[in-house]
Amino acid sequence: xxxxxxxxxxxxxxxxxxxxxxxxxxxxxxxxxxxxxxxxxxxxxxxxxxxxxxxxxxxxxxxxxxxxxxxxxxxxxxxxxxxxxxxxxxxxxxxxxxxxxxxxxxxxxxxxxxxxxxxxxxxxxxxxxxxxxxxxxxxxxxxxxxxxxxxxxxxxxxxxxxxxxxxxxxxxxxxxxxxxxxxxxxxxxxxxxxxxxxxxxxxxxxxxxxxxxxxxxxxxxxxxxxxxxxxxxxxxxxxxxxxxxxxxxxxxxxxxxxxxxxxxxxxxxxxxxxxxxxxxxxxxxxxxxx
Numbered sequence: 568x569x570x571x572x573x574x575x576x577x578x579x580x581x582x583x584x585x586x587x588x589x590x591x592x593x594x595x596x597x598x599x600x601x602x603x604x605x606x607x608x609x610x611x612x613x614x615x616x617x618x619x620x621x622x623x624x625x626x627x628x629x630x631x632x633x634x635x636x637x638x639x640x641x642x643x644x645x646x647x648x649x650x651x652x653x654x655x656x657x658x659x660x661x662x663x664x665x666x667x668x669x670x671x672x673x674x675x676x677x678x679x680x681x682x683x684x685x686x687x688x689x690x691x692x693x694x695x696x697x698x699x700x701x702x703x704x705x706x707x708x709x710x711x712x713x714x715x716x717x718x719x720x721x722x723x724x725x726x727x728x729x730x731x732x733x734x735x736x737x738x739x740x741x742x743x744x745x746x747x748x749x750x751x752x753x754x755x756x757x758x759x760x761x762x763x764x765x766x767x768x769x770x771x772x773x774x775x776x777x778x779x780x781x782x783x784x785x786x787x788x789x790x791x792x793x794x795x796x797x798x799x800x801x802x803x804x805x806x807x808x809x810x811x812x813x814x815x816x817x818x819x820x821x822x823x824x825x826x827x828x829x830x831x832x833x834x835x836x837x838x839x840x841x842x843x844x845x846x847x848x849x850x851x852x853x854x855x856x857x
Contacts, residue, residue, distance in 0.1 A: 568630070568651075568690070568712060570837070574622040581605055582614035584624060589836065594717045601629045628714050633691035637666060639684055640677035647844055652715040652836050653708065654679065654693070657846050660704040660823050664695055679709055696723065697730055697831065700795070702810075704849050705732070705828025718836035723792070729832040732787040733776070733848060734797060735825035735855055736806040737817050740775055740783040747771040747800040751793045759813050760799040769793045771800045777856055782809055782820075784856055798824060809855065820855050827852060 574584055582595065585605070595614060597603075604611055606625040607618055618624065648655040656679065658664070663674040671677075679693040694716035696708040708728075710716035722728040750766030753759075760766075770790035777784040783806070787797055795814075801807055802814040810821025831844045848856075 568628045568714070570626045570628065570714070572624050572626075574618045574620050574624060577620055579618060580614065581607060581612060581616050581618055581624060584618060585614070585626060589718045589721055590626065590714070591717050591721065594714060597713060598626075598628065603627055603629055626714075628712065630689045631692040631713055633680070636671075637680060638672045638677055639681040640673045641681050642673055642678050644675070644678045644682055646682070647706065647846070648842070650835075652711055653719070653842075654682075654711055655831065655844050656707050656709065658699055658704060658707045660702050660849065660851070663701045664698045664707070675707065683711070694719075696720065696728070697828070699828055700824070700826075702823035703826045703828065705826075706730075706831045706844055706846050707828070708831060708833065715836055719833065722833055726790070727834060729830075730789060730828055731830035732789075732797060733784065733827045733829045733852070734773075734787055734801070735782050735784050735809045735821070735852060736801045737782055737809055738806045739778055739780065740773075740785065740806060743775045745773060746790075747773070747804060749800060749803055751796060751799055753794075760793065760795045762799065762803040767791075767793060769796050769800065771796055779856075782855065797826060821851060823851075825852055825855065 572588055604627040607622055645657040647657055658675055663670050665676050666674050676693050680691055683691050690712040694710040696710055696719045710719050748770045749762040751760045751769045752763045752766035754761045772788045773785040775783055776786055798808055798811055798814045807814045807816035809816050809825040810818050811824035827848055829846050833842050835842055
């Protein structure tokens, strides 16, 4: 794949210009290992070469060959948005995001790989940017090649990429808006996350959307990205998600945790144009709230 930029500022090296466009040090290493090329005004150059305003820089990123250990799945996926760099899909509850010991043949990655094969794409290594638990539904952002992966992970680190969720928690929350600020770490048995003084900093902001005597529908914004953060935080304040067996949520109305990634905001990696997507609540959560 080729990416082109025009130099604007004087006195910079190729590497400095490309760094301005989000090409990380790690990405330079990967390009070097995979025979990537940097071309300035038609000539192949090293990253340290100085360039002038109006020079044309072309970055050639080699294609990523398919991993033979990741089978293609022909099961359908719901594509919300697709361009040359990114893919936004709607993951159903019950579908694992990435291959693992219990499922190596039909995860979201396998299905996206199948989609890319059917589209004739030459980059066949999907990079999941916003991973969801198996029983969480909603929008997932995927980078279609290694450079897009670098760009989007930087947005994630800089908090420019925003994910909002809808969750149905047990009981009735009294505050209309609050931030749960409590450190999280893995429990001793290794399966769940718990609030503990020696945990990693974690902040979950929520707004109440709807109340019932037995549950509360909340909109949630994550300010950090800890494992099971929403599920563990709401358990810690005595309101575990409906259907969340691992965290003690009641299961009489939901057969899985009532959590849906409904909104996604990020910047197009090349144009910096804002991208905004929303997904309606799935049927099982709509049934609960009526």
